[in-house]
Amino acid sequence: MNITISPATEEEVRSGYVGRQLREFNYRHVGEYPEVQSIRLNARDAEGQVVGGLRAVVALHWLRVEVLWVREDARRNGIGSRLLMEAERIARELGARNAALETFEWQAPRFYARHGYEEAARMDNYVGEYYLAIMRKRL
Structure with missing residues (x-):
């Protein structure tokens, strides 16, 4: 086969073709x-003004938290907790039964543990001497 690799066009991304193909394979x-x-x-x-935000997806009945950020001067006011709880609520409505996320050692593993997340895996020395925690929770 003579194959070339190139960036997807905007139309190809918009169409969702590749994602649909993978989904149909997964369905089997x-x-x-x-x-x-x-x-x-x-x-x-x-x-x-935006002082915090959360970005996540629900896929395969899992909430996958990709980003949770709160501006430093607004932390310790419950904003992160409210964002996380609202995302979990929405995810349950969308059919999620579990949640997963990644957090670095210096970020928020203790915050997530307080919200019922447990460490499922750890990659030591991910960045320098810091580990990356992969955490999960049943919703």
């Missing part, structure tokens, strides 16, 4: 499941 093994759903939440202060 785990049965049908909904398409990937995105969760995008922002926390705003009284002036409307």
